[in-house]
Amino acid sequence: MADCIFCKIANGEIPSNKAYEDDKVLAFYDLDPQAPTHVLIIPKEHIASANDINEENASIVAHIFTVAAKIAKDLGIAEDGYRIVNNCGDNGGQTVKHLHFHLLGGRSMAWPPG
């Protein structure tokens, strides 16, 4: 989608520090990390937010979680645990309108979130 920063990262127009890539998803390190390990996992297809997940495209979410588990193991945070976060819409704190999941690890996380 034109003017979508994560579509541009997905197609290589904007560079990123990649953690994982396949034909359906890209994972890259967040520019403003909130934990010692902070990776964003995005579908290459433009999906604006969790509000736009439906029966036709939902399989990508299962794939993203499978990839998250693999990245967590590869980066050595699986055993201690980690958090996967999706921010949806204004109240959820979503700033980039392309579906993405934050994989955060390397420190203990507080609950409830702010």
Ligand code: AMP
């Ligand atoms: P959210 O607030 O959930 O929409 O998350 C958007 C995330 O994208 C933030 O954590 C930003 O730091 C991150 N971000 C924005 N632009 C880039 C970029 N070019 N490369 C890596 N991370 C980015």
Ligand code: ZN
């Ligand atoms: Zn996009």
